[in-house]
Amino acid sequence: MEKLIHDFGVGLFFWQILLFLALLFLLKKVAWKPILKAIDDREEGIRKSLQEAEKARKEMQNLTAHNEKVLKEARLEREAILKEARSIHDQTIEEAKQKAREEYQRILNDAKRDIETEKQAAVSELKKKVAELSVEIAGKLLKEKLADEKTQVELIEKTLKEQDLN
Secondary structure (H helix, E strand, O other), rough: OHHHHHHHOOOHHHHHHHHHHHHHHHHHHHHHHHHHHHHHHHHHHHHHHHHHOOOOOOOHHHHHHHHHHHHHHHHHHHHHHHHHHHHHHHHHHHHHHHHHHHHHHHHHHHHHHHHHHHHHHHHHHHHHHHHHHHHHHHHHHHHHHOOOHHHHHHHHHHHHHOOOOO
């Protein structure tokens, strides 16, 4: 430091200050404005980017809210569809049960009617057979009993007395 103080020259100092001022003037005229303009442009770009980021954040919030609203509506719609499907399912099952009951009752009634018809036919056939058999047995008995004329006359008189001809 002492050496600097001893070697200090006013002329050299003057030229150094003059060159420094010329350099500052030259920088101010040539480089300073473009540098400041670039800094201002960069600042403006950052400001616009921040505004756009804020705008995008708000849009994302709106989209998120809209998506949640759509999801909620979809859930409600899904629940309504499931409820309707359950209702249709239960209704279909109940209709099928009712049809099965009706079909069962129809089949049961048809079976009862068929059984009654078959029963009447069987009873009628049995009566017919019994009547035929009775006539055949009576015919055989009468042939044996009425082999003589005296027995025939007695039988006719007895039958006439039993019959009330009034």
